[in-house]
Amino acid sequence: MHILILGGTGEARRLAGLLHEAQGPAVRVTSSLAGRVAEPRLPPGEVRVGGFGGAEGLARWLRTHQVDALIDATHPFARTISFNAAHAATAAHVPLLALRRPGWVPGEGDRWHPADSLDEAAALLPALGRRVFLTTGRMGLAAFAGLDALWFLMRSVDAPEPPYPARMEVLLDRGPFTLEGEREVLRTHRIDVLVTKDSGGAATAPKLTAAREAGIPVVVVRRPPVPDGVSVAATPEEAAAWVGHWVGQLSG
Known part of the structure; x- marks a missing residue:
């Protein structure tokens, strides 16, 4: 077979x-x-x-x-x-x-903001924060390219190609990620809003816990x-x- x-x-x-x-x-x-x-x-x-x-x-x-x-x-x-x-x-x-x-399920204390697309997620950001941890992968960054007033930390396995936000730092890394590591990312880069896709699974879930602990809003793109x-x-x-x-x- x-x-x-x-x-x-x-x-x-x-x-x-x-x-x-x-x-x-x-x-x-x-x-x-x-x-x-x-x-x-x-x-x-x-x-x-x-x-x-x-x-x-x-x-x-x-x-x-x-x-x-x-x-x-x-x-x-x-x-x-x-x-x-x-x-x-x-x-x-x-x-x-x-x-x-x-998929992931929000828990007590989570400040989730659902979105149906990357474009919708980008539209929500200006009202939620100024320093964005973007964990949606290196594809589709054009949706965030026009948000010049915001700063982005974009994490992916491989480097992205333009178009992407003008004020962006790239963090090349591959999961699984630890809770302490995610806490450190949020602290070091003074992140005040997280964007993620509802990928599910345990490998990248610690960022959600770290965001909950820090009281940071999370924009979650529905699958x-x-x-x-x-x-x-x-x-x-x-x-x-x-x-x-x-x-x-x-x-x-």
């Missing part, structure tokens, strides 16, 4: 490892990475890097490489590839599962929905069980 994992996340790497451990030679696992990170953490098994050429290109790849099941384990905000995966799976008659870590009709697993273990079901179906 050939499984294609659209990856790039910790959950995708964990799932690839679980399938190798549990299924062994019964399952061939190929992980696909978008190639946007210069030095990605590679999962076990076969790896391909780069795009497919849209939904039609992905459907063609599924047929050519005789893929039996597709798992979309991309970042919760990788909207385009998720919708391409849904269309491609339908066209190629391949079962599809979306692996999505649960896009999973395409209609696509089954969802919350953990790599659930996704591995789903694969086990299909292995049983094929072998039966």
Whole structure:
């Protein structure tokens, strides 16, 4: 059985490892990475890097490489590839599962301000603070480029490309992050507002705790929905069980 994992996340790497451990030679696992990170953490098994050429290109790849099941384990905000995966799976008659870590939930003392897009998040900022910790990744910074009165600390794995805010310092770092480390970032840079996407997971959650402790408002960009009709697993273990079901179906 050939499984294609659209990856790039910790959950995708964990799932690839679980399938190798549990299924062994019964399952061939190929992980696909978008190639946007210069030095990605590679999962076990076969790896391909780069795009497919849209939904039609992905459907063609599924047929050519005789893929039996597709798992979309991309970042919760990788909207385009998720919708391409849904269309491609339908066209190629391949079962599809979306692996999505649960989103964050505000706790007592949190000062969250939800936004439906980066543009909406940028519009909220002038009323909330002047020194912004921007943790939405290096893509989409154009939404904040016109906020000349604000200062930004932008954290990402790789350096961003313009357009981006004129008054911006770049912090190149990769999670997981510690609570003490996040406290230090807020103190050192005198941050008074945090911007994040609702990525979920534990690797980058400490910044939310640090912001709560400091009484700092947090602009949280809501994640896009999973395409209609696509089954969802919350953990790599659930996704591995789903694969086990299909292995049983094929072998039966």
